Structures are given as C-alpha cells and as structure tokens.
Amino acid sequence: MNQWFKKHKILIKRATIYVVMTLSVFMTVSFIIFFILGYRFNSDDGRIEQYSFLQFGTSPSGATVNVDGVEIGAKTPNKTTVKPGQHQFTMARDGYETWKKTVYLKPGVITWLNYALLVPKQLKVEAVSNYTSIYLSLASPEGHYMIVQKTADNPVFDLADLSSDTVKSRVLTIPTSAYSAGTNSVFKITKWDYGGRYVLIDHTYDGKQEWLVMDTQDANLTKNITRTFNIVVSSIGFSGTGGNQFYALNQTDIRKLDLSGSTISKPLVLNVTSFDVSKSNVVTYIGNNPDVAGAQVAGIYRDGDNVVHVLRTTAVKGANLHIATAHYYNADYVVISDGKKVDILSGSYPNTISDNSTSMKVIASYMMVQDVQIISFSPIGQYVLTQAGTNFASYDLEYQNLSQSTIEGTGSSVKLEWLDDNYVWSDRGDNLVIREFDGANSHTINAVVIGQDATMTHNGKYIYSINKLNAGYQLQRVLMINS
Numbered sequence: 001m002n003q004w005f006k007k008h009k010i011l012i013k014r015a016t017i018y019v020v021m022t023l024s025v026f027m028t029v030s031f032i033i034f035f036i037l038g039y040r041f042n043s044d045d046g047r048i049e050q051y052s053f054l055q056f057g058t059s060p061s062g063a064t065v066n067v068d069g070v071e072i073g074a075k076t077p078n079k080t081t082v083k084p085g086q087h088q089f090t091m092a093r094d095g096y097e098t099w100k101k102t103v104y105l106k107p108g109v110i111t112w113l114n115y116a117l118l119v120p121k122q123l124k125v126e127a128v129s130n131y132t133s134i135y136l137s138l139a140s141p142e143g144h145y146m147i148v149q150k151t152a153d154n155p156v157f158d159l160a161d162l163s164s165d166t167v168k169s170r171v172l173t174i175p176t177s178a179y180s181a182g183t184n185s186v187f188k189i190t191k192w193d194y195g196g197r198y199v200l201i202d203h204t205y206d207g208k209q210e211w212l213v214m215d216t217q218d219a220n221l222t223k224n225i226t227r228t229f230n231i232v233v234s235s236i237g238f239s240g241t242g243g244n245q246f247y248a249l250n251q252t253d254i255r256k257l258d259l260s261g262s263t264i265s266k267p268l269v270l271n272v273t274s275f276d277v278s279k280s281n282v283v284t285y286i287g288n289n290p291d292v293a294g295a296q297v298a299g300i301y302r303d304g305d306n307v308v309h310v311l312r313t314t315a316v317k318g319a320n321l322h323i324a325t326a327h328y329y330n331a332d333y334v335v336i337s338d339g340k341k342v343d344i345l346s347g348s349y350p351n352t353i354s355d356n357s358t359s360m361k362v363i364a365s366y367m368m369v370q371d372v373q374i375i376s377f378s379p380i381g382q383y384v385l386t387q388a389g390t391n392f393a394s395y396d397l398e399y400q401n402l403s404q405s406t407i408e409g410t411g412s413s414v415k416l417e418w419l420d421d422n423y424v425w426s427d428r429g430d431n432l433v434i435r436e437f438d439g440a441n442s443h444t445i446n447a448v449v450i451g452q453d454a455t456m457t458h459n460g461k462y463i464y465s466i467n468k469l470n471a472g473y474q475l476q477r478v479l480m481i482n483s
Contacts, residue, residue: 051081052105056091057114059460060481063093077114091116095482101440111399115422117434117460119443120482128167128464129160129475137466137475138189139455140196145216146455146464146475147172147189147199155179155187155201159216160475162457162464167477172219174201174212179224182206194279195241211236213243213259229257229264237277239303247277254283254301269301269308276324279379282349284323284334289313298323298336302349309350311360312336312343320371328381328397334360335384337372341365342386344395364395366402380421383437389413390428394437405439411450419456419463427454432465445478456480 056065057077065072065080068088072080076091084107092098096118105111129148136149148158155174160167174187182205191200201212201222210226211233226233231250236257239245244259253267254275268283269275273296275285282302289295294317299310311334314321322337334345347360374387384395390407407413409429416424425434427450435442445463448454452466462477 052084052107053079053081053110054105055079055110055112055114056116057112058091058093058099058116058118060093060096060118063091063096063099063116063118066090066092076116089113091118093118095122096120097443099441109399115420115436116441117423117480119434119445120480123445123478125446125467125476125478127474127476129158129169130469131158131473131475132471134449134452134466134473136189137453138192138199139453139464140192141194142196143455143457143464144196146453147216148466148475149187149189152186152188155203157189157214157219160464162455162462165461167475172214172216174214174219174222178222179203179212180205180208180210180227182208191237193238193241193243195243197241198238198243200236200238209234211248213246215243223259225257225259228259228262231255231264235275237275237283239277239281247275247283249275252288254285256303269299278325278377280325280327282325284325286321286323289315291315293317295319296321300325300334300349311345312338314338322372322375324375324377324384326377326381328377332360333377333381333384333397335375335377335386337368337375337386339371340368340388342368342372342375342384342393342395344384344397346397364400364402366393366395368393374415376418378421378437379418382421385416385418385424385437387416392416392439394439396437401438403438405435407433408442409433414450417454419454420460423456425454427451432463434463446476449473 061076063076067082084105086104088102090098090100099116131150133150135152139146144163146160157172158169159172160169185205188202189199190202197216199214201214203210203212213223215221233248233250236246236248239247246257248255248257252271254269254272256265269285271288272285275283277283282300284300287297289297292315295314296319297310298312298321299308301308320339325334331346332349336343343362344364345360346363350359368388369391370388372386372388376385382397386393390413393404395402407426407428411429414426414428416426419425419434422437423434427448430447432445432448432454447467448465449468454465456463461481464477467474467476
C-alpha cells in the first residue's frame with residue numbers, strides 16, 4: 001500500500017511540474033507575441049493596450065530623437081514604440097536645422113519616419129561649371145547626370161557626371177547627318193529614359209517637327225525617329241530602357257515604334273489628345289469622347305492588350321481630365337482628376353481581352369480648391385501628388401492620409417517636381433525650395449533660374465541646380481551632408 005502511495009505521489013508531482021512548465025512556456029510565448037504585436041502596460045491608467053511602432057532615420061544619420069519633448073535614447077537610425085494618438089516628433093543634430101513633425105499614430109501599425117533630410121544651418125553654394133548662356137537643363141533619373149543645353153539653335157550639349165564628388169563634364173554634339181537642315185532650327189531636350197542613358201530631343205525647323213534620340217554615351221549614335229518612320233509625331237515617350245522602343249502620338253493615334261527593326265505598329269489607341277508612359281511601361285492617355293463632341297475620356301493601355309481600357313468618360317464639353325498610374329507593393333493604382341475632383345483607384349488592371357474597368361475600385365476621393373492642372377506619383381509610387389496653381393495635395397497610399405498645402409513665394413505658379421521618394425522641390429520666386437510630400441519641413445536652399453532643372457544625388461550628399469550670375473550662368477551645388 002505504501003509503495004502504491006509513493007508511486008502515485010511521484011506521478012502527481014511530475015504532472016504538476018509538467019503543467020507548470022507548460023503554462024510557463026505558454027505564458028512566455030504569449031508575452032513575447034503580445035510584445036511583438038505592440039502591447040504594453042500603460043502606467044497612466046493601469047491598462048494593457050496596443051502601442052504603435054516607429055522607425056526613425058535621417059540623412060545624415062546620428063540625430064537625436066524626441067517624442068513629445070522626451071529623448072528616446074539611441075541616435076538615428078533607431079526605433080521605438082509609442083502610445084497611439086497624436087505626437088510631436090523632432091530629430092536634431094549639431095549643425096543642422098531641427099526636423100519637426102506632428103503625426104497621428106494608429107495602434108499596431110509601423111510608421112516610417114526614416115526619410116528626414118536634415119538641412120545644414122550654413123548652406124554653401126559651390127560653382128561646378130560656368131556657361132555664357134543656358135537654354136535648358138535636364139537631370140537624369142537618380143541624379144547621376146545633368147545635361148545642359150547652352151543655346152536653342154545648336155545641338156551641342158554639356159553632360160555633367162554627378163555620380164562622384166569630382167564632377168566631370170564632356171561635350172555631346174549631334175552630327176549634322178542625324179537631323180534635317182533648315183532655317184529657324186530649335187533643338188529642345190525633353191526627356192530621359194528611365195535607365196538614364198538616352199535623351200529625346202524635339203527639333204523644329206521651317207515649321208516642321210522631328211524627333212531625335214541621343215545616346216549620351218556616344219552622341220554620334222543619335223537616331224532620327226521621324227525620318228526612320230516617315231510619320232508625323234507630335235509627342236513621344238520611351239518604352240523600356242533600351243533607347244529603341246517608343247510610344248508616339250501620330251496625328252490622334254498612339255503607335256509603338258521600334259528603331260532596332262524599323263517597325264511601326266497599327267494604331268493602338270484612337271482619338272488621343274495627350275498621353276504619358278509610366279515607369280512600369282503603362283500608357284495613360286486623355287482622348288476625345290466619340291459620342292459627345294468636346295467631351296473627354298481617360299484610359300490606359302499596356303503592351304499586348306487587345307483592347308483599350310477606358311476608366312473615365314465625361315459627357316460635359318470642356319471637361320478637364322488628367323490621369324496617371326503607378327505600381328506600389330504588388331498593387332496597381334490609377335489617379336484620375338475631373339475638374340476639382342480627384343479619385344484614386346486600386347486593384348488589377350483590366351485584362352488583355354476585355355474592357356472590364358470594374359476591376360479597379362475607387363479607394364479614395366478628395367476635392368481641390370480649383371481645377372487640377374498636374375498629377376503625378378512619387379518615384380516609388382507611395383504618394384499621389386495633385387497640383388492646382390499654388391495649391392497642392394498629397395495622398396499617402398500606405399497610411400491613407402490626405403495632406404494639403406501651398407507653394408509659398410511670389411510670381412507665377414510652378415510645377416512641383418520630385419527630389420527623391422519623399423521630397424518635392426519648386427523654384428517659385430527664383431529660389432529652390434524643398435519640402436516633404438505633405439508640405440512639412442520646407443527649406444530654401446539657394447537662388448536658381450526659374451524653369452531649369454534641379455536634382456539630388458542618389459546618396460543625398462549634394463543638391464545641384466542652375467543659377468544666373470552677373471555674367472553668364474553656373475551649374476552649382478550645395479553640400480547637404482557635412483560629414
């Protein structure tokens with residue numbers, strides 16, 4: 001009997017230990033999971049609630065971070081958790097202006113504040129190249145190059161390589177055999193391909209127009225697109241990055257051109273008034289509504305589609321439509337403006353054999369104070385930017401936030417351009433001003449010539465721009481990272 005009792009007691013003891021160990025493991029794993037999900041004990045009210053996650057980053061790094069006036073410890077880049085709600089954030093580093101922003105945080109959501117550009121308190125402008133005259137300038141994607149056109153009547157260009165601290169320039173001259181001779185010639189650099197090697201040039205002469213594509217690695221390889229296909233082209237855009245394929249507007253039809261094989265497609269889209277080609281090689285266009293004179297349609301076309309996909313139709317004469325598209329985190333987005341109203345659509349593009357535009361749904365709508373003039377997506381597609389005069393709005397696709405702001409200064413309104421994935425720039429009032437996508441943290445960098453281009457190098461070290469001197473012009477730069 002005693003032997004049985006001892007064995008039974010041992011079994012109970014073992015079972016108790018196993019239960020305690022299992023519960024301990026369960027509680028530990030549960031605690032870890034809840035901690036990872038952001039749940040914290042709020043000492044203010046004695047409750048457990050889900051906090052928000054934050055990731056901080058600055059250019060340059062090494063900035064201290066304050067949340068509601070309290071320093072969080074480690075310098076940027078770093079991360080922390082904060083109670084959900086509205087908070088004031090600052091990031092500061094010696095020698096730089098303090099970055100400030102008020103952000104509303106949602107529980108359990110990661111908020112990325114890793115895009116802050118810290119602007120030096122002392123901005124020094126350094127001349128890189130000097131010119132007696134400048135007609136146009138155009139920066140390549142990623143800020144690797146700046147091409148400068150000195151005069152309108154001479155196809156000679158200066159290509160500045162901005163990829164290193166020592167800027168090297170070389171002259172590109174289009175051979176006379178590549179373009180048609182005539183009086184009153186005007187050459188105009190218009191667009192880089194997304195690969196940053198080829199440049200489209202609009203050449204007008206004797207009341208005629210032709211398009212050239214220049215290889216910046218060897219200008220002698222410049223090709224005359226118009227002469228090759230013997231068609232009238234009013235506007236053109238690159239298809240891909242090889243410098244051989246294009247979408248072109250021939251009269252009112254969009255066609256695809258292939259220089260490598262000298263082939264031209266049948267009309268792909270009819271009754272078009274304007275079009276653009278996105279980085280993901282999707283054609284967006286505005287066209288005439290065939291059913292109502294003076295009314296418009298907005299649609300998209302992708303290479304290989306059997307039909308055109310009309311996403312918006314107006315029945316009102318004089319309607320003011322704009323359209324743009326982007327691909328962001330495995331989803332397709334289209335923004336369409338109709339007068340003051342802006343709609344953002346998401347989903348999958350209609351398939352290649354049907355015009356099922358219902359596959360894209362409106363996910364956000366907002367109104368501008370006046371008719372929209374310009375719409376665009378940020379380089380990676382996260383933000384939608386709509387501009388109407390000096391007023392602009394940005395919609396954050398990731399956080400579903402709408403922000404509205406204005407371009408300060410005097411003079412005529414100017415187009416906002418993207419400086420990087422999160423910042424835009426303007427040159428209103430002869431000053432280069434940068435600001436975040438939502439208008440926050442605005443800074444005047446230096447004096448510039450309105451209408452010339454500006455760019456920031458891929459590493460964020462320099463901002464390049466064009467300015468007028470007492471005698472001539474200069475390509476200049478400002479050092480943004482002192483160490």
